[in-house]
Amino acid sequence: MSGGTGESRIPAAFESEPAFVPYLAAGDPTFEASLAYVEALERAGADVIELGLPFSEPIAEGPTIQQAVVRSLDGGMTVERYFEFVAALDVDVPLVCMTYYNLIYQYGDEEGPEPFVERAAAEGIDGFVVPDLPAEEAGPLRAACDAHGRDLVSIVAPTTRDDRLQRLVDLSSGYLYVQARLGVTGARASVSDRTTESLARVAETGTDLPRAVGFGISSFEQARDVIAAGADGAIVGSALVDIVAEGHAEDRPPEETAAELEALGRELKEGALAAAEPEASQAD
Amino acid sequence: MSGGTGESRIPAAFESEPAFVPYLAAGDPTFEASLAYVEALERAGADVIELGLPFSEPIAEGPTIQQAVVRSLDGGMTVERYFEFVAALDVDVPLVCMTYYNLIYQYGDEEGPEPFVERAAAEGIDGFVVPDLPAEEAGPLRAACDAHGRDLVSIVAPTTRDDRLQRLVDLSSGYLYVQARLGVTGARASVSDRTTESLARVAETGTDLPRAVGFGISSFEQARDVIAAGADGAIVGSALVDIVAEGHAEDRPPEETAAELEALGRELKEGALAAAEPEASQAD
């Protein structure tokens, strides 16, 4: 794939229009199929792709993504295979590695995040989201990202108070992952009031980082609504993983699942764009 | 039956020759069969018959007699039926009622042993053995027996120390039940040393009460040996009850069981007599 060791391509991805940021667990359910799924999402119009590196204790994930992690690990996913996966991907969008800190920390001979970041950067990863790494513990990873020109994306939660929020803003680069509601990942029906509130609070910090909203977005309407509420991007995970899970359970040919992913991806991307056109958001 | 309200016929029973004193549980397994069994033992040469009145908690009995008690109770035995049983018996030997104190105590309207003794005397019971009534608690029963000319037979155990022994001797009439060994009723193979010792200790008290030895006697030889050791009578329970139990289990006609009882009874009586003839005991 393209990318490589230059600078992160993430900032550019949010520049022109509302971004569609899909998530998939790499290797779910197999290496080959998963490559095809990620590529389908690029075709659907993904602006950034969050690519999960499965960890055995995914404490921040809901059942949907947790099962994806299990499928991927059962399919033989390892850290080494993940990097091979990234290398084998034929896409041209920024990639964010989403994983837990222990895998980053353990990589390489001495303990610490630097070797992992170096290798990830070399394979084409542009940034990182690490759900179990709060600002307090993020110093070493931030430093490694700086050294290798990568972004570190922080999650802002509805419970994040203003002092913490400023700290997260200061720590982050690439974009802010604004968690739409309390809880864990997983598709939900409606967009919560807290999303609007969170976005407003982030705005108050005066940051110019893009804000991508995730947690529970699964439809055109929701993607449109979060953008309308002020987000710069819509992150979608569980709704897409559901399609992978169903395809796996029903033993569908990967092309069929890829096509479904692409279709939902398009719808979501269109939702995000719809909010940007004044008529569409007024019609709501 | 004969007997009735006169004086106890027990003392006379030990006068002429070594006594054979069988035990059966009244009503085991049925009223009618049990009558026949007791009568068979008289024919065998019984000098005194101990007739069990079943109690639900036979704490001094071994499993053999315990099962007899259960059969009798299951067959409908009650205190009233027991007296009917005694009245219906066609035997001419002294009868000893062997039971537990609660049944004696509860009989009649006011609590205490007197009404029971009166009724028993009227039906033809000559004496009582009450295994759970030690000398300390026997005052009221002794008084009732005196009032009605009945005997109270005490059990002397191998563990009975000399002070208690004197007390038991003083309390008792009719005969002393010398327990051959520790434990509960039940047939055993050999006669213990403690029997000889116990008999000697009883003799030392200078009492002229007859001494009948029980617990574990089941054969000609054992009956002979206990008499040879100085006893005036041999009490046999479990060995006879075993025959009743077997007849019941095998569903034999009562006459057959009665005949078996009579045969074993004769053997035991002959054993007792054998010891009294100098030749026989020398031949041993």
Next chain:
Amino acid sequence: MSEQQQRRDGKFGDYGGQYVPEALMPAIEELTDAYERYVLGNEDGFMDEFRRRIRDFGGRPTPMGRADQLSERYGTEVYLKREDLLHGGAHKLNNALGQCLLAKYMGKERIVAETGAGQHGTATAMAAAHLDMPCEIYMGRRDINRQRPNVFRMRINGAEVTPVEVGRGTLKEAINETMRDWATTVETTHYIIGSIVGPHPFPSMVRDFHRPISAETKRQSREAFGRLPDAVVACAGGGSNTMGIFSEFVDPRDSDPEGVDDVDLYAVEAGGSTLDVDEERGVAPNSASLSTGTEGVLHGARTKVLQDTDGQIMESHSVSSGLDYAGVGPELANLVEEGRVDAVNVDDDAALAAFHRLSQTEGIIPALETAHAVAYLEQHDDPSELGEYVVINVSGRGDKDLAAAMEETAGRDLPNAPEMDVFDGEGLR
């Protein structure tokens, strides 16, 4: 009757005594002598050692704590005396350890005991292991198969468990069988009876080993609310936990006898399904011998007994196996007769509801026996009439009763029963 006399002949009014086979009388006399010397007289420092061991091994003193939710519910201050925290999970160890130690002082080499549900057997097995004494427990076959965890515990503590196959295979057959063993082995063996029943000196001796419950309750009451309680409530099967918590109020031996006569004492019996009796079948669907029994002689003592008019002992029944006994301790029978103790009873349903109530509102799962004592407050029209401070003796914990309680609960319509649908299909055991 003076206390000294009571000690000698073991009579409590008309109750008590020694109705045992002559073969056991010498052992009973020896035991009476040992009781008087070691327990009453602290010879060779016996009681000092007992107190040390029941503290370090048993966990005395057990705490007494306020039941916040029950106090609110009943409009009176309810305190719980926590015998469930004694080692083994019930008051039973006080007695088992005391007698086991006494057997050691007497030079006995072996312990036998009967057990019904297994509570006394497990306590005895623990005490015997602790004191390095061989021990054999008789238990009815039916009880063995119903009470597997307790049989495990006894075996794991190294006790022999001998099944009693005759009759119904329950407690009374086990008692008979243990008596038989003892009658055979009396010279080397001590029989540890499990409640304040049996011939003298057992009722007095067992009570005295449980006496610390009462002494602590007095002290803890003074600490917690500055005076003695107005009422003390305990369940009664044989009555050992009952006399354990009553004794210092009835016959104070501690340094502080003042005011004990003003404390009301309630012995709560198992009302079973009904107090009515089936004379025909010789069955009492309850175990309320104090409330409905008559004077009789059972297992070595004269006391209140469930019996038919002939004097045959009736089968008793209770949802709680530890209360399921046709007799009761002679001292308790006498105290009820004298009016010092009130005998009351609650039925199976009320006990089960109280089992769930205490579990849910206080975080203490009581033994089903104990649940009877707890239920008494609910049964009372106006529990505040019991007084300002009420102490309930929590005689044991309910871990042993989980399966039984759930099964019994499933068959009834109890408003506060928890649902058990968290389990995958299978039955409750």
Next chain:
Amino acid sequence: MSEQQQRRDGKFGDYGGQYVPEALMPAIEELTDAYERYVLGNEDGFMDEFRRRIRDFGGRPTPMGRADQLSERYGTEVYLKREDLLHGGAHKLNNALGQCLLAKYMGKERIVAETGAGQHGTATAMAAAHLDMPCEIYMGRRDINRQRPNVFRMRINGAEVTPVEVGRGTLKEAINETMRDWATTVETTHYIIGSIVGPHPFPSMVRDFHRPISAETKRQSREAFGRLPDAVVACAGGGSNTMGIFSEFVDPRDSDPEGVDDVDLYAVEAGGSTLDVDEERGVAPNSASLSTGTEGVLHGARTKVLQDTDGQIMESHSVSSGLDYAGVGPELANLVEEGRVDAVNVDDDAALAAFHRLSQTEGIIPALETAHAVAYLEQHDDPSELGEYVVINVSGRGDKDLAAAMEETAGRDLPNAPEMDVFDGEGLR
């Protein structure tokens, strides 16, 4: 590093920290603040109330008693600290009650907790019932079906028990699920973690609620033999009973710090069937994270972890479910690293043999976890080298383990295993 710093950032050397999702960070901060104010500062008399309740409801102080037979066997004075006598049957209640009370002081309305074998879940359910708080326990489906009695207990105490169906259906899935619940409900809910693991302030706070074990051990040692012990031995899963009995020797806060540095501390881990690891399958047939683990981040803290070279957490194994965990408390990891605590381990066979040994010779059936601590003395070439006075922490009772212990015993060749032929044919459960 000064203690004050330790309190603030929750680091123990390189270990500890707060590796949790941002959504939880505010709750963690709030909790840290509450920990400092209420627990360390006794604000509003929090610690006074805690001490009163752990005494009256929990049964503190627990006794410490001499193990006569073990002392003889090992040629050294062995004492047993009896956490098995705490309400619920293990040390777990110290923490569950402390956190539940803290949640109340913090104005939380609901409790969640994870449980593996059910020990922490039952302790939490009891504490929540006692304090009248709704409570939900997450438990793997497989564990639910293996640990029915503990599920009964939780349900009977009124707790919701929510089966976790994903994965293997054991402890780690339950922890993940509880974290998820908390991440959703954090504003009204407190998560009671079950050992000295997780993000700061949990390791310090849980330790402090277990600290009385240690303070009592010091006092009771002085009473029993006039000085501090030479060695203290405790099993270590997460390490809460371990730090509970070590803490006053490591970081004395009571009035009597003298001589604590001379006391040797042994943390006994579960050696399982072997210390070798199956890297291929990601399985450690043991739970010896202190002995064989490497530094990693698990469940919110940096600590010693059983993991493969990638950093994926391995399946751990132990005959004792309470030790069956791939991590360990960060404070304990650091103390081992600093050399203050010796990490040792014993295998499944040795633990089972010790389970039977303590049961048979001392009359105490230990939890299988505790049996590991007891086994360490047997494993030692010359236990008298441990010193003149050795205290073992009896962290819990074995009632919960009866079926498991018997099944495991049946499959092995243990010289001291009791025979179970008293049962009629049927299986052991």
